[in-house]
Amino acid sequence: MKSFTRHSPSSLNLFAASPALFVLEKIMGHRQPGNAPMYRGTAVEDGVTHGLMNPAASPDECNDVAFKKYDTISALSSDKRREEYRATIPAMVQLALEELRPYGIPTDCQKFVEWRPKGLVYPIVGYLDYHWSDHNITIDLKTSEKMPSAVKVAHARQISLYVTSNNADARACYVTPKKHTTYQIENVDAHRNALHQMALRCEAFLALSEDPEFFKSITIPDLDSFYWAGPARELAFQHWKI
Incomplete structure (x- = not known):
């Protein structure tokens, strides 16, 4: 597939969870619009x-940065939850800072990571959230409505990519409007190997044809899945006639 140039943990997780939506977004180019979460x-x-890089920054200052970003990227959104989710931003920013400021100022923020394991045509790439070189700790920040009881597998795969080159202590920091906690990623090598295996199968799938219509012919959307809510549902009818 000539238009395909690289993998990401999110695209590979999508390929595993919903091949038809992977076809719609990554092969046909119909990216789904963003939403309030x-x-x-x-x-x-x-x-x-902002709060981590500027330890003296006040809560109001950090919130202003967050609000500015939210208002900018959601300005054209029709999501009815827009104001509801905006109202929870200050609590989540402060809870995350309570959890992460004790680590100190990060050495890296939003650092590009590229992995080229044997057998792959395309690299697997991503951007780690925070790395502290003095502790050799890498943490990815995840926002959620409910606190998970353990690291989600998809997140563990993602974070395993970020510590490929430095063997850092990999962690996931989850923040809800009321709680915060950090989980250590266990079995990092196994999660990274799973990502590799997913990429191998994704490339085998992509090698089947250069024709997007072919991929429509061998996949079918599951309309009961949350993946096919909103605009995607209309596209399912348009392209798969269901």
Whole structure:
């Protein structure tokens, strides 16, 4: 597939979870619009990053950074939850800073990571959130409505990529509007190997044809899945006639 140039943990997780949506987004180019939870996650991360890089920054200052980001990226959104999610940003920024400021000022923020394991045509790439070289700790910030009882497998795969070159202590920091906690990623090598295996199968899939219509003919959307809510549902009818 000539238009395909690289893998990411999110695209590989999508390929595993919903091949038809992978076809729709990555092969046919119909990217789904953002939503309030996504916008909030991006905004909270901006506010937290400002607070980590500037230890003396006040809560209001960090919140202003987050609000500015949220309002900018959600300006054209029709998501009815927009104001509801905006209201939870200050609490999440402050909870995340409570959790992460004790580590000190990060050495790296949003650092590009590229991995080229044997057998792959395309690299697997991503951007780690925070790395502290003095502790050799890498942490990815995740925002959520509910606190998970353990690291989600998709997140563990993602974070395993970020410590490929430095064998850092990999962790996931989860923040909800009311809680925060950090989980250590166990079995990092196994999660990274899973990412490699997913990429190998993704490339075998992509090698089947250069024709997007072919991939439509061998996949089918699961309309009961949350992946096919909103605009994607209309596209399922348009392209798969279901």
